[in-house]
Amino acid sequence: MKLDVWGVEASPYLLKVEALLTSRGIEFCRLPRDGSRWENIVTAWRLSRARKHRAVQRYPAMDALDEYPEVPYLVVNGKHFQYDSSAIAAWLDKQYPSAEPFYPIDPVHAFVASLIDEAFDEYGLYMVHHQRWVCSASDTAMGEYTAAEMGRLLPPPFPGRVRVDLPRRQVRRCPYLFSVAPDGYRANVEPRRVPPSRPGFPPTHALLEDSWRDFLAAMETVLAVQPYLLGSRFTVADASAYGQLSMNLIDPTTAAELQRRAPLTYQWLLHIRDGEHRGSSGKTVLSPALQALLDIVMKTFAPLMLQNERAYQRAIGDGQSVFNEAAFDRNLALYHGELRGQPFRAVVKTFQVRVWRDLCRAWQQLAADDRDALVSLLPDAWLFAGRPEKAGS
Ligand SMILES: N[C@@H](CCC(=O)N[C@@H](CS)C(=O)NCC(=O)O)C(=O)O
Incomplete structure (x- = not known):
């Protein structure tokens, strides 16, 4: 099977998918950067046709709440396309079975890996996009x-x-x-x-800048005691943290600030960028050093996802059918929320509803003992049970 990626250096999700492939020792090309003009034109045409016919797949199944992104895509044998970086990680685990999968075998570890993965994908993106276009506005x-x-x-x-x-x-x-x-x-x-x-x-x-600093401080705490977020081997959680944070390596102001504030994380990003995580191995662990990262994830990502889900329910009840960027541009499906005591206004994002529902389902599917073990690690774990307590406080 021939695998390639379709995307650009500027995309954190592309960087994530590349880190996954490299970790497994899978050879690939990045298109269009490494392709001939002809190969690029053919691939672009096939991708646009596949998108039009809804033939681009998300493993294990498509979900009506999802939208196709602009990038990245995994190109299989030059003509089939997969999307969603987290789904691609699961697909790689299936296609290239390993005793050390990206999604850990231990269900508690797998839950934490998914939680960190989605937190970086959905909330981390906001922090790093802000870093690029606001903090590095003059030199990105x-x-x-x-x-x-x-x-x-x-x-x-x-x-x-x-x-x-x-x-x-x-x-x-x-x-x-x-x-x-x-x-x-x-x-x-x-x-x-x-x-x-x-x-x-x-x-x-201020909310996004404080969050970025807190995420970096939490990364430093973990990386001071172990090579990867879940121990000695690279998982989907590392792929996502790497994808988002390393996006800013081409944004000089942010890259310099990252290196100053979080030197271990900066070196870690370069280590993964240079493929040195390839073949990492060992059991996954939930070390106490991970606590600060779990705390900040539960203070930002989780309450944001819950508020988005509730706003979605209300919008559906009001007969709303346009969401995401199309709605934002027309001032539709907007809601007021609060995160870390700060008010915000946002548009309902259906793909985040899907992310949150998947996590809540995974939470429900855990054995009661496993959930109990996680409750002591995850502040406000009740959020996953969707109980009607106050969100965003
Ligand atoms: N859930 C997708 C997200 C991909 C994504 O959001 N890609 C961005 C670019 S990095 C995008 O296409 N944004 C829409 C746009 O730029 O028009 C994944 O994990 O692969």
């Missing part, structure tokens, strides 16, 4: 990287447009990705690169 190299990669697919003058237009688009999308500037926010960049505020939306810059 995202536009240059993506233009160079897309230049392997598109002829001039399109890559030049990508370099200029894509950063503007990503800055415009900051509020959709939870980063809302205070009114009158200024930055030393061209007007279309100034991170936007949005009427009626409380500012969230």
Whole structure:
């Protein structure tokens, strides 16, 4: 079987999928960067046709709550496509059976691995997107990287447009990705690169910056005592933490701050980027050093997902049928919430409903003893049981 990835350096999920493949010693090419123009054109055409016919698969099954992303995709034998980085990890575990799977065999460890994986995918993304377009606004190299990669697919003058237009688009999308500037926010960049505020939306810059610092401090605590989040071997939790945090390695201001604040994490990101995690092995463990990471996950990701789920229920009850970015752009399916004592306003995201339901289902499927063991590690574990207590406090 021939595996390739379709995506760009700027995508944290692409970096995650690459780290998974490398960890298993699977050879692959990154398209379009490493493909010939012809191979890239054929793959782009096949992918767009597969997306149109809903033939892109998510392992083990598609879910109506999911949306196809722009990137990344796993390309199987040049013509079949898989999406969703977490599902790809599960698919790799099935296709390339290993005694040391990305999803640990121990159900408690597997639950924690999924929780960390999804926390980085859904909340970590907001922190690192904010780092790129707000904290590294004046020096991110995202536009240059993506233009160079897309230049392997598109002829001039399109890559030049990508370099200029894509950063503007990503800055415009900051509020959709939870980063809302205070009114009158200024930055030393061209007007279309100034991170936007949005009427009626409380500012969230401080919330996202505090969260990023807390996640990094928690990573440092774990990496001071062990090589990976669940012990001596690389799991889906590491893949996701790596994907999100290493996205900022091409954002000089953030990369320098990351190295200063979290030197162990910075070295760890380079170690995985350079493929040195390949073949890591050993039993998974839940070490006490993981506590700070679990605490911050339960203070940010979990209450956000619960509030999104509840807003989804209300919106469905009101007859709403448009969600995600399409709704955000039309001021539909919005809700007010609170995270770490800070108010926010967001749009209902159906793919996050799916993520949260999967986690809650996994929680329910744990044996009662296993759940009890986790309750002492996960503050507010009741959130997974969906009891009607107050969320976001
Ligand atoms: N759940 C997906 C998420 C992928 C994703 O969100 N990709 C981003 C780019 S990194 C995307 O396509 N965003 C929509 C866009 O840019 O239009 C995964 O884990 O692979």
